[in-house]
Amino acid sequence: MKNGLVAEMPFKEKTEPTLIKDVKQLVASYPRVPITVDCVIFGFDDNKLKVLLIRSDLEIYKGKWSLLGDFAHDDEELDDAACRVLEERTGMEDVYLEQVKTFSHPNRHPGGRVLTVAYFSLLNIKHHQLKILENELHWHSLKNIREMAFDHKLILDECYAWLQKRIMEHPLGFNLLPKKFSLREVQSLYEAILDMKLDRRNFRKKFFSMDFFIDTGEYEDDVPHRPGRLYSFNFQKYEDNKRKWTGIDF
């Protein structure tokens, strides 16, 4: 077809190109790919950012650490699959989850092409029990993680960069903290995630000026020094008031 002008094609209706009727057959003709979800599960403990990892159960990656993941079930939305992985491994529901990126390098899996959708998740280490203790499932300090199975180190790095960015714009961090927290805990969390020291007075000023903290009237106990006030985060107020564009703050 050299010329796009339909007027020159007298036997075809101008507005009626051939339409596909059998969509099921169309879809059946597509190549199919195995899909997995992989969760980068962040926690915060001992003033350090942690990630939940498991030993790979593949011979080829013997000894290497791996993200928690699973293949997607039939007709399962991927958000649900990621949720399921989390629930199966940590026993926690209602966990903060966000899709980050899809990784599709044809050789990323030694068993053939497998596409994976990476999620990152934030949860409070203290608020849950690891359900499955096989394969040495446990928390690792982010700083100490080196080589991993598959392209999981790459996925981890991208999710961490994502977290650093997101934390500047949205109050995600409180998912890593107890319901009631001291300002010191918030600051330590931000320092751990951003990997930098922050000025204490300016940090407090900033956070108080947003006016999303509820003073519980309570104080820390079990600390070997002057206890700090405990606050909770007013998610409701945040949802109602959040600005349309946000820079470094939220």
Added chain:
Amino acid sequence: MKNGLVAEMPFKEKTEPTLIKDVKQLVASYPRVPITVDCVIFGFDDNKLKVLLIRSDLEIYKGKWSLLGDFAHDDEELDDAACRVLEERTGMEDVYLEQVKTFSHPNRHPGGRVLTVAYFSLLNIKHHQLKILENELHWHSLKNIREMAFDHKLILDECYAWLQKRIMEHPLGFNLLPKKFSLREVQSLYEAILDMKLDRRNFRKKFFSMDFFIDTGEYEDDVPHRPGRLYSFNFQKYEDNKRKWTGIDF
């Protein structure tokens, strides 16, 4: 296994749980899903943000507009697939492309489960010829787009929101403009994308203070008023100097 303490299991090596040797067989056991890529291709013309759409070729979506997409070939990385779609339709290579999100609702495709990975793309409308003129492929003003085939309106909306955010942080916008552009064109572009009026003097001040513009010494012609200076963007300098964290600026 009631107890996770491996010391109590005398017949199994502590560090040697059963490892999977045949990874190909493992992957073969996973369910498989058809994968497509869909490209939200933005352009800028007549001071309006445009999107390249095509009529759906499915009977069930007769008359509806659709994003440009295709299924992923065997062993094709998805970035490459998106690139391929762009090249096939617009004839352009080296186009700005970014993965945005994966959409996986089980009923999003009427022919059965199909997972799609959305990309957004920015290209200069004037710099290319549409290759395939079938199915009424052409540019639409973003503001006029209503119903679309599949979940493409949802995908479009998410990509547009993504663009609005990204444009505040990175100099993507210059992909939509000619190599040499006037400040007015840049501002019009930002106003179209952000859907708001901006102060001209402050806009100029902001952009000049970043010091990424090269004065070409040339001026607009073909304008019915005083011509503006033409600049080009110093991508090299930007790459060398870009800041680690960025707020509303870049």
Added chain:
DNA sequence: TTTGTTTTGTGTAAATTTTACACATTTGCA
């Protein structure tokens, strides 16, 4: 050639936000 229209190009003052910085107070512990 003159006049009108449109857009370019430019600077400053006020307001806001960010940064840097120090000391008294409270608690637990020795």
Added chain:
DNA sequence: TGCAAATGTGTAAAATTTACACAAAACAAA
């Protein structure tokens, strides 16, 4: 009772953002 460690608080300087107006350049129309 004194020490160690962390909380809680304010201000001044610097940097950034905002609001805002007028002369000059080009073209079009008379």
